[in-house]
Amino acid sequence: MTFTGWLTIVLFALILTALAWPLGRYMAKVYTGERVILTPLFAWPERMLYRVLRVDPKREQDWKAYAKSLIVFSLAGWLVLYLILRTQDAFWVPHALNPLGYHSAPWNVTFNITSSFMTNTNWQYYSGETTMSYLSQMIGLTVQNWLSAGVGIVVAVALVRGIVGRTGKSLGNFWEDMVRTILYVLAPLSVLVALVLASQGVIANLSNSLIVHTITGLTQTIAMGPVASQHSIMLLGTNGGGFFNTNSAHPFENPTQFTNFFEMLAVLVIPAALVFMYGRMAGNRRQGYAIYATMMIMFLGAVCVAYIAEAHGSPAQHAAGLHTGVIHGSGGGNMEGKEQRFGIAGSALFDVVTTVTSCGAVNSAIESFTGIGGAVPFANLSASEVIFGGVGTGLYSILLYVLLAVFIGGLMVGRTPEWLGKKLEAREIKLAGLGILITPLAALFCTALATASSAGRKSISEVALSKAGSNTPQGFSETFYAYLSQANNNGSAFAGYTGFIQPNAGSHGSHGITFADLLGGFDMMFARYAPILFALAVAGALAGKRVTPAGLGTMRTDNGTFVVLLIGVIVLVGALTFFPALLLGPIVQGLTGHLY
């Protein structure tokens, strides 16, 4: 561990807060229809979009209508993306946009990819530079990066409206929210981030691969592509699907020490801003600050554990006789699967940033993290991504936890629980409880199915199998992480786990592992849309409630006591659900120096 490492972590938290606060204020204005700085620029395109889409933004929707629009829109997106990916080598695709003549991936892999990008998961069994044409990356994957991010954000906005709303059943209008999210929030940020990244060395071209003749007489082929535009929205929308196989570890996606820091800010800025937005829309900024504090405390805790564990080095390194401490000119630590320019702190921090959110981009191989370092992303996912979380998903998930915490707090003091002046009753608590438990249920069910069946074990990487060919804790970790990550719509991976065998570039002679492809695809869709429906139902249930002024006996939800209670509830639910499974994988590895 180094001083600059700790400094990076502290400065990151400070700069993030400084950026998210004004953005939260801006977003609160966007969703309450107030005039913002970009209104003169976007008012006309906004009106035109409504006209082309044939929507009347003034038409208010209750939760069922809102949910229906959302589901239909997502289904249409799914179908179109599937068709685009399956016709990658069709005659109408110009050669310039598929210069390497890549065939489509098989149907089962495409099913997984499509479900993955539609649900903001961006789990990738395929490897970008050897599977996808430039056109597929652009009109297929990039588009869903935008839309799935938008869907997440509008659900959070709708839930907030339900919680604070005082005017009947309406949650707003889905189409208006989508259009405003894309125009006023995602578009300006995405263009800005893309250009900053391109100026720092993230590539942006449509060239054919480079053929290099090295100075020692070898040849090297370097994959190219329109990376900056896709990379920028995949960070901001907490999507996480890399243009290249090694994602943000690839020097063309994350070229320098500076871009690494900048990219981490891009991932967290919208999820963090949404929390401040909630406080403003609730008419009490302290409500937002309390949730922000909850998230930040848990976030920093996770970062510290990951950094210390990775700086300590791995049992395999020590068994080989390596010294893993800091020496003059080298940061030391577990550098297996990490890049020199990021170092240990930059890798550990990035790892936590992208696993507390639903981003799942990686700048280092999580599979190669030490047992305890690797347990951190597990823990982040086990907390159902409420520590900032994905764009929108983080806020609506933690608001369900807030509801639960208010309920539990109410039981402890023996009063009817109230939240922002609204009485919480059986219906809301039931819906919130289901919304919270459905993701862990999907993750554990799929993991059990995959570990117990021989079809599931086919996906475990050779490296994770011991010499005798039996399963190891690493093999279990791979499997568990795969379905946990897909259920949480995260998309990061213990990347040895595979659902796609691709012997050659361009999908020649490739085939999918149907079991892993389908199970993962259903896992992602179920665990995405079921909680969304529960969140919207909670919003609907709360929207119509009468507001009573807070009395002396009302439990406050904006002070330190509540922050502690909320952390307690999150940790308890996560730990009770996942502890047995975590023990079998990463914790066993973290507690032993034994090699398998």
Next chain:
Amino acid sequence: MKRDIVTSIIGIVLFTVLLGLVYPLAITGISQVAFPGNANGQQIHLNGQLVGSKLIGQNFGTPVLEKNGKPKEVKGAVVTEADPRYFQGRPSATEGGANNAAASTFSNHGPNSVKTREANEENIKAYLELNRPYDPGLTVARIPVDAVNSSASGLDPEISQANAWIQAYRVAAVRHILRGIVDRLISKYTSGRGLGFSGEPGVNVLELNLALDRERKILVIK
């Protein structure tokens, strides 16, 4: 319902055009005009020939020849041995040979895996064989971790300074140039921390090796 379906279809088509064509092409176009070097991967040319990208790590080895004079191949990948005149980059676990920039791959070596230990030991052995003759005090415990742990992308263009300083003994001796010159070039091609605190300094191996080749013969000592 019908209304939602119509709007959804129009919406997907419209957003596909706006966000899938207009947006990426605009970003790519602006980048090509404003940052042509960076947008095209910071290519380095030597005598009119493309010798690499500054950002993509290379294999500075020479092909191992079979008895019949043909390059030896294992699983379709050319087997190479390190060229002692050049600084060597980090171990790479890409499929189809080291530093395969057409298909980046993680090593995915687990922390408690016997295979990880074996891969580390193999890299340690190679590193010691290459460098110990020129740096007799070199032991396993003194090897910087980045020199024997494979990188995440398999394309890491940089090595740690400690790694470069150890290899500098060899490069200076094989090339018959002053150690001071090598050290000067190492610090010249070391990237600093981002904003002064983010990340770790790294030495760009390709740039360093090209600069070594450019060093004038006058500096050669016998």
